[in-house]
Amino acid sequence: MPIRLCGKNKTTTPKRETTECPDNLCVYMAQAGYLLDGLFYVTISAGDINLESIGIMSTPKLELRNVSKTFHANGMVVRALENISLAVTPGEFLTVIGPSGSGKSTLFNLITGLLEPDSGEILLDGVVDVVRAGHFGYMPQRDLLLPWRSVLDNVIIPLELRGIPRTDARTRARQMLPMFGLEDFADSYPASLSGGMRQRAALLRTILTERDTLLLDEPFGALDALTRRELQDWLLGLWEQFRQTVVFITHDVEEALYLGDRVAVLSPRPGRVANMLAVDLPRPRRRGMIALPQFGRQMSELLESLGVEV
Ligand SMILES: Nc1ncnc2c1ncn2[C@@H]1O[C@H](COP(=O)(O)OP(=O)(O)OP(=O)(O)O)[C@@H](O)[C@H]1O
Numbered sequence: 001m002p003i004r005l006c007g008k009n010k011t012t013t014p015k016r017e018t019t020e021c022p023d024n025l026c027v028y029m030a031q032a033g034y035l036l037d038g039l040f041y042v043t044i045s046a047g048d049i050n051l052e053s054i055g056i057m058s059t060p061k062l063e064l065r066n067v068s069k070t071f072h073a074n075g076m077v078v079r080a081l082e083n084i085s086l087a088v089t090p091g092e093f094l095t096v097i098g099p100s101g102s103g104k105s106t107l108f109n110l111i112t113g114l115l116e117p118d119s120g121e122i123l124l125d126g127v128v129d130v131v132r133a134g135h136f137g138y139m140p141q142r143d144l145l146l147p148w149r150s151v152l153d154n155v156i157i158p159l160e161l162r163g164i165p166r167t168d169a170r171t172r173a174r175q176m177l178p179m180f181g182l183e184d185f186a187d188s189y190p191a192s193l194s195g196g197m198r199q200r201a202a203l204l205r206t207i208l209t210e211r212d213t214l215l216l217d218e219p220f221g222a223l224d225a226l227t228r229r230e231l232q233d234w235l236l237g238l239w240e241q242f243r244q245t246v247v248f249i250t251h252d253v254e255e256a257l258y259l260g261d262r263v264a265v266l267s268p269r270p271g272r273v274a275n276m277l278a279v280d281l282p283r284p285r286r287r288g289m290i291a292l293p294q295f296g297r298q299m300s301e302l303l304e305s306l307g308v309e310v
């Protein structure tokens with residue numbers, strides 16, 4: 001597959017192009033890569049990550065090719081998504097931003113197979129026409145904890161659905177509670193939890209699906225700024241440990257930049273990919289990076305692609 005190499009963030013003006021991965025490239029850090037029109041784009045900066053370790057030479061975990069979706073409801077025709085093409089590499093953290101109604105949640109409903117596209121293809125591990133249900137850990141936009149079940153019994157639902165006996169499921173989930181800061185709340189009911197704790201419980205439930213791809217729809221949307229930051233760092237720590245492939249929807253441009261390897265910007269409805277920014281920030285992310293000049297520059301680029309004057 002041809003690989004196009006780009007300077008820091010200059011995805012439109014590649015410095016050189018090659019048809020194979022040269023050996024000496026492996027001493028550089030590639031922040032992220034993505035497929036477009038059959039070319040693999042990768043942003044290079046100084047560092048020491050092997051390209052294979054970020055999946056550059058492998059098949060995308062998830063790929064959408066020219067996916068469109070229109071809804072017909074109550075006599076109305078709503079064109080939600082139009083010609084969406086994107087690929088997510090294994091272990092990548094892709095964030096998605098876009099105005100309300102631009103089809104972000106619809107994108108997840110299509111990926112998980114809850115909806116079918118009108119046209120286009122969705123590939124999992126390079127395979128088209130595969131049954132998509134059950135391949136993802138999906139956290140929908142609302143946390144959807146069951147009010148009549150305790151925290152522990154909420155988070156074991158994916159295990160129970162897989163036929164694991166409840167006592168075994170509880171034992172397994174209980175071991176994970178400390179990592180999610182919920183060890184003292186196993187027997188509490190959702191109504192007695194704070195917003196942040198509810199989100200952490202919903203995330204734990206998503207992670208207990210034990211899928212290697214997580215689709216998180218505004219998981220921190222309803223939280224105050226402080227709790228949100230805490231959970232962002234906590235999620236990054238978790239991702240650095242387990243390296244699942246993550247697609248993360250948010251309204252918050254700063255959050256998208258701080259978390260993501262790349263940020264996909266959707267246009268107003270019908271949602272199209274208006275920009276795909278390869279984030280120029282090292283890993284692991286640290287709060288102080290928000291003060292870096294390149295953070296501000298990339299924030300401006302993202303806001304501009306959202307049509308916000310900066
Ligand atoms: N099942 C459905 N039936 C009819 N219309 C739908 C359906 N699901 C979504 N839509 C419409 O498709 C458009 C995109 O909705 P979607 O929920 O994907 O947007 P979103 O980008 O997630 O918005 P938000 O940021 O507010 O969550 C909206 O106009 C919505 O009304």
Ligand SMILES: [Mg+2]
Pocket residue numbers: 104105106141217
């Ligand atoms: Mg939504």
